[in-house]
Amino acid sequence: MPGKKIFISGDEAVAEAVRMARPHVISAYPITPQTVTVERISDFVEDGSLKSEYLHVESEHSAMSAAIGAAAVGARTFTATSSQGLLYMAETLPYASGARFPIVMMNANRTVATPWALLSDHRDSLSQLDSGWMQVYCEDAQEAFDMILQAYRIAEDPRVMSPVMVNLDGFILTHTYEMVDLPDQEEVDAFLPPYRTENRMDLEEPRTVCYASLDEYMEFHMKQEFDMRKARAVIAEVDRDFGIRFGRQYGGLLEKYRCEDADAVIFTLGSVTGTVRSVIDSMRGNGYRVGLVKMRFVRPFPEDEVVDIAEKVKAIGVLDRDLSIGYEGIVFSNVSSSVLRACSAPAMVNYIGGLGGRNISKDNIQEMFLELLRAADGEKGKRVRFVNVGSEYDG
Amino acid sequence: MDRPKIVRYEKPGKVENYPCGAIRVGTLVQDNAGWRILKPVIDHGKCVMCLRCFLLCPDGVIDKSGKILEIDYRFCKGCGICARECKVEAIEMVREGGDEDAG
Numbered sequence: 250m251p252g253k254k255i256f257i258s259g260d261e262a263v264a265e266a267v268r269m270a271r272p273h274v275i276s277a278y279p280i281t282p283q284t285v286t287v288e289r290i291s292d293f294v295e296d297g298s299l300k301s302e303y304l305h306v307e308s309e310h311s312a313m314s315a316a317i318g319a320a321a322v323g324a325r326t327f328t329a330t331s332s333q334g335l336l337y338m339a340e341t342l343p344y345a346s347g348a349r350f351p352i353v354m355m356n357a358n359r360t361v362a363t364p365w366a367l368l369s370d371h372r373d374s375l376s377q378l379d380s381g382w383m384q385v386y387c388e389d390a391q392e393a394f395d396m397i398l399q400a401y402r403i404a405e406d407p408r409v410m411s412p413v414m415v416n417l418d419g420f421i422l423t424h425t426y427e428m429v430d431l432p433d434q435e436e437v438d439a440f441l442p443p444y445r446t447e448n449r450m451d452l453e454e455p456r457t458v459c460y461a462s463l464d465e466y467m468e469f470h471m472k473q474e475f476d477m478r479k480a481r482a483v484i485a486e487v488d489r490d491f492g493i494r495f496g497r498q499y500g501g502l503l504e505k506y507r508c509e510d511a512d513a514v515i516f517t518l519g520s521v522t523g524t525v526r527s528v529i530d531s532m533r534g535n536g537y538r539v540g541l542v543k544m545r546f547v548r549p550f551p552e553d554e555v556v557d558i559a560e561k562v563k564a565i566g567v568l569d570r571d572l573s574i575g576y577e578g579i580v581f582s583n584v585s586s587s588v589l590r591a592c593s594a595p596a597m598v599n600y601i602g603g604l605g606g607r608n609i610s611k612d613n614i615q616e617m618f619l620e621l622l623r624a625a626d627g628e629k630g631k632r633v634r635f636v637n638v639g640s641e642y643d644g
Numbered sequence: 645m646d647r648p649k650i651v652r653y654e655k656p657g658k659v660e661n662y663p664c665g666a667i668r669v670g671t672l673v674q675d676n677a678g679w680r681i682l683k684p685v686i687d688h689g690k691c692v693m694c695l696r697c698f699l700l701c702p703d704g705v706i707d708k709s710g711k712i713l714e715i716d717y718r719f720c721k722g723c724g725i726c727a728r729e730c731k732v733e734a735i736e737m738v739r740e741g742g743d744e745d746a747g
Contacts, residue, residue: 321666348665349664349665350665407664410664410665448664448665448666449666450666456666456667457666457667458665458666465655465662468655468659468662471659472659472660472662472664475659475660476664
């Protein structure tokens, strides 16, 4: 099948990428706004264009459990979820990562109840930051397509052997249509060879997975941690190779946009990145020295890259579409701990916005940058700010 | 009895050398996982080979392939189901560490 450009939604882009990655087993349970992805994959299996076992399971907990079972015999697996579904499967996530199964999962970012809401924020995925899964956040449908393919390469690398969660903002990315460049199947096969592993059950040489050990529990997780650190280099390496083969590259762990000579930068995750880019372009036209840091991976965390940025700018704003109630934004906490390692101490402001799908407008972003530039000049302000709030507040 | 061959487990010297996920079976880290306080001892004079204990043992550690029943104490956890279910009271639960310790 030759490469082509087609007009599809983010959900469909993920489904197309899964078809080209040729997983042996797909186990999934539909949930808004991920539903279209698993429906399309089901269509592909039905029409024979994807030769996989498709397990229509009864819940997300079963979806991940079935993926773990399939991965335990050496299968390449895929599942997808969102929000409440991710939380329902939460118990099984450390099973997958602890057993070192390179499962790839798409998560359509949607807020968590209650209040019940369907629109996007990152409270679902970031609540699972400590589950031993890598987490990557996409800016558009093309990146989502590309990251599914990259995710398998990274996860299955013998140096890494850990699962990946590919995150797309619900509706904003999952349900909007974009032109997506689909590569040639042969090129994808060359980039992503069949999955072979010794980490599986085997009749000839019996092994046990998900076993119990009290004596060596700590050492096993230390090994997992050390391998996850190695993943940083593998992510960069896979991104470079992808760029050579397909002409698209994303910067590995994070992307810096117009950060050279910037006084103030904003850290983003996911779809709001595009809006911030456009604000930067117009503010740069008016002489403001502002830039963007698009956080792509939050696990493994781009520690050295953040330290490097902190040493070059005067103010950092972190735009969190989440809130760890009782403290601050989760990404802000993570970025702040790396900034502490820097030789300089930039001003730090946390912007909490977009919860439950609340809009983050260009004006909101421009206000953030103007405030950050004042902070860069030494003005003291609040550490945590809420963006685009309809009511007055005293926080 | 058809059992995996037991290989004594040696800890990898370095954390980096720990296995990635699956480990080989037949590596017995500790006999009976260190759980057993009481162990079942069969009185072969009383045993009538009814195989009730063989069928009910949750760990499948009772071997019926010989002339008498034998318990594999490496895997027996000492749950006592065999002793309780034996209709001729041929199995006695004996405190570990006594003279007859075979574990």
